[in-house]
Amino acid sequence: MQSTLVWNAVEVYTDGSKINDQTGSAFCAIANEAITKTWKANLRPANTVFQAEMLALKAGIEWASTANEEVNIWRDNESSLQALKSFNVKRKITQEAQLILLENARI
DSSP states (O other), rough: OOSSSTTOOOOEEEEEEEEEEEEEEEEEEEEETEEEEEEEEEEEETHHHHHHHHHHHHHHHHHHOOOOOOOOEEEEEHHHHHHOSSOOOOOOHHHHHHHHHHHHHTO
16 A cells, blocks of 8 residues: 655545435546545435445455556545555455455556
8 A cells, every 4th residue: 555645646535424314425536626536425324434434445446456647545534544554354344445445556
């Protein structure tokens, strides 16, 4: 997992949230000060904020893996980053995101 900031890269911003019984995930990609990609998903009311954050992060990582450019990914959730850095991961979504990151040095 890359830990340095790449200048002139595509910037991907991810977020997940839950308000009352509505849970959602989203990301957007920005290149040259223009939005180039957006994605969003509605989740079930039983889903947690962590699940929403991880889904948004994984979706952003998947999209970034198809980009032919360097990509910086930004998120506002420390627990999702800690999950990605962990060696003892049980959640399939986190494992899948880790594998994509390991295969793509541009992210």
